[in-house]
Amino acid sequence: MAKRENWLAAGFIAPNAIGFAVFTLLPVGAALLLSLFQWDVFHTPRFVGLGNFRNLLGWVNDDGEWRAGDPRFRQFLGNTFFFMLAIPLTMAASLVLAVVLNQKLPGRVFFRTIFFLPSICLGVGVLLLWKFMYMPDIGMINRVLHSFGINGPDWLSNYHWAKPAIMNVGIWASMGGTNMILYLAGLQGIPPEQYEAAEIDGANQWQQFRHVTLPMLTPTTFFILITSIIYGFQGEFDSAYVMTQGGPDGSTTTLAYYIYSHAFEYFNMGYASAIAVVMFALILIVTLINWHFFGSKVHYV
């Protein structure tokens, strides 16, 4: 009987598991292996051991001196972290929207839908739209600024403004999206007695928010934070590709974009894989640190 069920289960799982093994598991292993080779796709791969990682991260030479690795990698890793500064801003905005929407207001479903639309529409079309709005002369944003007597910069071609300009698109698109829905669900899961008790204790609105709402939302916050960071490490490929091509001077190139250009523009498959492996390691480390420090503070209901 049990044996029969084994075969039966295999039949149910096989269509997914075979595809999954071939198109996810196998590539994960191959990425680790590939990072130890130098390969331009056209010639035979050459084994270089940890050479790619050495060039990427730095090494100690025979005289015991530290040699810095790829300066571009450090710059683009920095860019990736900079883009992640949008995460707390987006989360705060999502929380505020969710709290306001969580009141018994007629028409709240309408507003929820409106807020959700940008995150649905996000993609190449919307990125082109923002590129258009950011145009220095004919762009809508500088026209509006001009009417207030301000001369706006050439947003996407300016070394300092390109990053915030791209982050702004992300915040606009995601503050009313999935995060807000998750916060709304979290808010609805808070038992009303908690607020009644707090009110009896004389807590004002802010104190209730601070001491009831926020702690009760910790699991949601934690979940959103972790997933946002994981996506953040891989993020901003589409926007950089469509809006800035990673420029000006690499200021909007992220790790994902760097991997793409090494692999598909310079055909350094091994080096690109090494960057990918480092990215994977960073994601693992951040996840573990998060669990270690915040995991215990999560308020389990």
Place this chain on the structure above:
Amino acid sequence: MSRNASHWIRIAVSYVFLTLVGVTMMFPLVWMLATSLKSPAAEALDLTQLLPTEKLRWDNYAIVTGETSFARAFFNSAVVTLSITFGLVATSSLAAFAFARLNFSGRDKLFLGYLATMMVPGVVILIPLFILLRKLGWIDTYAALIIPPMFSAYGVFMLRQFFLTLPRELEEAATIDGCSKFGIYWRIILPLSKTAIAALAILTFIGTWRSFMWPLMVTYTNEMFTLPVALTRYQETYGVQWPYLMAGSVVLVVPMLIVFVLGQRFFIEGIQVGAVKG
């Protein structure tokens, strides 16, 4: 007085706030639509003007969608998105059924393995995947666009969570009546799971329709581009003729909006199933 009055003040402030945020968030999308209906001649692009000053240029849509490569890209996007959505839901629900309802050796270990691989960033496997498809001779074919994204650990995870919440009584009765396991999956579990299936289908549809990096990597001819990739190519064709580009963008966005509006309820439930129970 104070309690009642403060209640109303709070509601009024809330509405003002919600309206302001709503207008700010909708403005870019309205701007996209408005621009797509303006004349592409530079002098007609008076950007202080929200609405087109002359008559609406529906021609822009005819011109953009009339491009052979655009029609082809739209067709490709439709084929790819529908195939992936169907294939992903079918294979995920089969596997999820086994994880939720069958007893087999190593079940929980295998499921943990699935969960662990959900953590692997997609970018990490792109290069080996590309090389694999090149060896298979799939580059620039529908197979490359459709097959690798079709197998999802997330889909299995989400549907398994949902199947576990279904009561088992019906299945027990069906088993006594001689119903096979596949019969239980097909006649009982699937019909009871319309909400979760719809949620997964909608999430997959939207995610696939707008996906960009994957199609960009595995296609290189006009015949195989999906709509997002084709749109980036029009930047070169149309240059600064933004109304055409915006018309193309609207065409890209509308199918996602339709699917979202039709299935909003499922979509939002789906997000919560995937997260809260995770």
